[in-house]
Amino acid sequence: MRMAFRFLLNLKEIRDDSKYPPLFLLQHPKIPPIFAGKIYLAHTMAKEYDLIQLKKIASQVRRDIVRMVHACQSGHPGGSLGCTEFFVALYFTQMKHDPKFNMDGKGEDLFFLSNGHISPVWYSVLARAGYFEVSELATFRKLGSRLQGHPATHEHLPGIRIASGSLGQGLSVALGAAQAKKLDKDDRFVYVLMGDGEQQEGQVWEAAMYAAHNKMDNVIATIDYNGQQIDGPVDKILSLLDLKAKWESFGWIVQEFEGNDMQAVIDGLEKAKSLAGKGKPVMNLMKSAMGFGVDFMVGTHKWHGAAPNDEELAKALAQLELTLADY
Amino acid sequence: MRMAFRFLLNLKEIRDDSKYPPLFLLQHPKIPPIFAGKIYLAHTMAKEYDLIQLKKIASQVRRDIVRMVHACQSGHPGGSLGCTEFFVALYFTQMKHDPKFNMDGKGEDLFFLSNGHISPVWYSVLARAGYFEVSELATFRKLGSRLQGHPATHEHLPGIRIASGSLGQGLSVALGAAQAKKLDKDDRFVYVLMGDGEQQEGQVWEAAMYAAHNKMDNVIATIDYNGQQIDGPVDKILSLLDLKAKWESFGWIVQEFEGNDMQAVIDGLEKAKSLAGKGKPVMNLMKSAMGFGVDFMVGTHKWHGAAPNDEELAKALAQLELTLADY
Amino acid sequence: MIKYSFTEKKDTRSGFGAGLHELGKTNSNVVALTADLTGSLKMDAFKKDFPERFFQIGIAEANMIGIAAGLSISNKIPFTGTFANFSTGRVYDQIRQSVAYSGKNVKICASHAGLTLGEDGATHQILEDVGMMKMLPGMTVIVPADYAQTKAATIALGEHVGPTYLRFGRPNWPIFTAGRPFIIGKADKMIEGKDVSIFANGHMVWQAIEAEAILAEKGISAEVINIHTIKPLDVEAILASVQKTGCAVTCEEHQINGGLGDSVAQVLSRFNPSPIEMVAVNDSFGESGPPLDLLKKYGLSPSNIVEAAEKAIKRKK
Amino acid sequence: MIKYSFTEKKDTRSGFGAGLHELGKTNSNVVALTADLTGSLKMDAFKKDFPERFFQIGIAEANMIGIAAGLSISNKIPFTGTFANFSTGRVYDQIRQSVAYSGKNVKICASHAGLTLGEDGATHQILEDVGMMKMLPGMTVIVPADYAQTKAATIALGEHVGPTYLRFGRPNWPIFTAGRPFIIGKADKMIEGKDVSIFANGHMVWQAIEAEAILAEKGISAEVINIHTIKPLDVEAILASVQKTGCAVTCEEHQINGGLGDSVAQVLSRFNPSPIEMVAVNDSFGESGPPLDLLKKYGLSPSNIVEAAEKAIKRKK
């Protein structure tokens, strides 16, 4: 029971599971009312949040994202905002994972972020899920932080298993982790998220080919299909044409779902699990909108990697309900 | 007139076009009888060889290949033998090209070899087409030679425009050359050959995507679809699954033809030209047999990169008609 | 007193952008390529005015190098632009085979090199690019010091024939070389001195100039030489200076292994063994942070150069 | 008289194959990967006996590095095997981010390094790999001298934790280190001497041993030290030797820039400036030819080492 709380509260005092009785936790004044309902261990928490709760977490994560990027005046809000539902759904309804964090992730579902520039959403969700104090989000991209501009293991931030940022490498890493799970007869899943612009990197297709040939059916990959990359719309920069046909021709099972509709994401991820284990890797084409949730950021590559100024921050926060406490 | 002879004769004395009257050439005792018919300038020679003549050239090229590889006891006979019809057809019936060799190739069709390890077939055809003396084939892979193990410009061998050997790079280079032709309003074609194992390199798919998006319809690519790579059959090592579907999903026009039937290759290359210029790059999937023409080499990856010993050489040569003079 | 003053700071990458635009006007063979980083590389002006000579490759750096090599075959002069990390380590084999070994006239132009790209962190802060590129036979390697010199170097590349690596960066930086001649392969002596030779390049030239002022106050006469071209190295200038001063300090925004320091150490070891102190990143990855804070944390501040100079002088026999 | 004798020649890559097979038996976490070069890397025995721990990646080296990094997360110990060129330059960025910066326990094992791969020519003859790998923070870089040492090094990697680059080659070569202890990071003094220190690694150790015999005949006492580990460098051993001899010769099958020579030059410049002569490929690409002919043509023969030693000695003050 206690672990789930840790996800949401990040109280240093309750890091040690054995020290406090459940009662203390349930009565703790900082537990927000939306979590007064059922609370489950991380390992079994799938679907125990209702939609309203998940949306509230997502709103808070979006607040974290814009505040983090604003605070250091750098970073990538666009893709982060667009992938918020995905991260919240994955960590709060799908994955079996342990915020105490074991690097080897034995018996857990693993997640890899290939498009490492959207680190803000990952950091926020990791913190909100109990991997580290939410207060640490304030250090994002600052000197000496564990929250590097792009995810890194170098500073030992819990939740991160490999560095990313240089695009195109994450799917390969996920395949290696998935191979290890097969070797170890560990039947959990390996999740990986990539960008759509990132599909232009050849290494992605090397990995695609390998996964199909080697029947990596414990891999569930997702593409943030937001149609944007740094220099403009993907279709204008270097079109992916029929991306579904591409992945199918590379031997994957491909499904599409909406990425900024929490229920659609959950359903999509559930569906993905049911498609897995059938001898083929599974690809989710997740249609999202870059910058989703902040009206002046949505749908344009302009906010791929730009930080809001004070005024823009205020405008953004005004659109994002405060649901848990800001860090 | 004289250039065409140079292709076949490689007489140092006739390097300088102006020095000798056509009569001298036509009466020269070394002109083999099979070329006593029509002889045309390189630039206009397309289809002026009849099938029998082309097959005879191919037989001689195959002799060159096994002799070259035998002489230095290294090199790649398998892919070379399998691509002999392709090279002969390309250089003797398709390309507008000048054996005097201008690096920039303005106004000429260009050819790039991405799977550089099959250099023997290219060197033989270049020599037989007049780019350099056939006697120089004897230096293949020997110290100080211009005929490096893998094609190189470093030693200034005529006919070569870029080094290859490290797989996966040739299509990209061809695209650059094709872009230059478009810039220069030069409407000739850029040809490129790749291996099927080579399709596993991600860079190939980067180039594939670029070519379609940028409507590189002056590019005619061919894959030596021989089903073999170093460690075994491609299907066992890392299957390409439906390769046609892959290239189509990447936006290319794809056709297939038999690679060891001279007429089929010529027809296929003619067809490719007719498919070009329509806003899409053209891909030929050329089904060939590794080691074709030598019974004990055919169809196995064992001869991808192995040299015949003396006895094997004799056995091979016994199967390959001597048509032009051996170098 | 700092011997050079500046009235403006600008990013070196903007010098590249301005030089490229200039070249676009004067040389119709110049073409430019980018891998989804037009704005970061300041290639917008070139793109706007010469759209038919601008190639957007998408996020596919390997393909970009190959396309550039192909373009060069027909006498185009391709300038590729992406971050330094993706300009070198990502595509080393492609550069090696299709550009360097093939002797192609491709200009590999690389921004966001070194620690000073700042907040993006270590994945992007390449500190090994110079070391990689200088190992390639026939490759010219240039690390200009400021906006003006980056612009001059870019323009110089229009005439220079052969594969080249041009390295520049992201932060605003003092402009202090304006009006000075820039000659590829010719070291630029910024300050005469007699006690110690300070060899620097890139952003570190300014750091060295600041350090010289501090040393001068301490009564130490330092010679500051801008080794903007790492390859071909101006061996004569290095030997002549150390002949006079008897010791050297090298300063670079690069790993201590493989860069300017090692180039100088090789030259001196082979021709005139002398004490060298190296100001460089000491075999570690960088991290996220503001550029100047990073330079400080990783030992690349003027005070580190001062310390190194004092140490080098002490080590003279 | 040559101080070491040998009864057998074997290729160093076979030492890797034998060591890997050994490890397969003793350590069930050891896994092996190849990119369509099982036979060339001599991984057949491992593949045959431990098929479920052998991963055929196909011709996709970047993917191989990523997969290896992923495997290491669950405490597998991946050994990747392909040619040295495709083990380094082809995948530098992948190694940098997914292995070195991420601190993954991946063993990058590279065959056909250097000129001595012979007939395949310059596209394959990487002479910059050591320079690249030694720039990566946290990377261990090993260049063993013969079959026996390559086998020992491979086995040692089973216990060693952290990213490693192991470089070996193609030709048959004298086996002369059998029975000698191999310790990562610890230089191996092969021959004591007092006039000049010869530091060598890889195939060049044997060349140095041959050179020493010639020097001895000329009355010159050369110390021969096998620097099989380029990183971490055995700085103490280098300094101690040069302290005694007063000058050094470095010998490597590598570009003169970036390799062992530069490592030694850096150490001496920083701690004990001394004359160094470098026997290495002098900033040029290789070419096709028989291994020994190539070593001769490119100045890597025992006679070149002899000359270099004599020159270094003359340069002592």
Ligand SMILES: Cc1ncc(C[n+]2csc(CCOP(=O)(O)OP(=O)(O)O)c2C)c(N)n1
């Ligand atoms: C190998 C590599 N090349 C270039 C970059 C620079 N870069 C960072 S994000 C990005 C665009 C990525 O597009 P996409 O994957 O669609 O992500 P989104 O912009 O949608 O977040 C680029 C080019 C990089 N990080 N890595």
Ligand SMILES: Cc1ncc(C[n+]2csc(CCOP(=O)(O)OP(=O)(O)O)c2C)c(N)n1
């Ligand atoms: C980047 C790279 N990786 C590996 C190799 C080694 N290699 C040379 S040929 C070859 C197999 C190529 O297969 P394919 O393209 O089908 O050519 P084929 O064997 O049919 O001639 C390999 C792996 C290489 N030359 N380049």
Ligand SMILES: [Mg+2]
């Ligand atoms: Mg996108």
Ligand SMILES: [Mg+2]
């Ligand atoms: Mg094949």
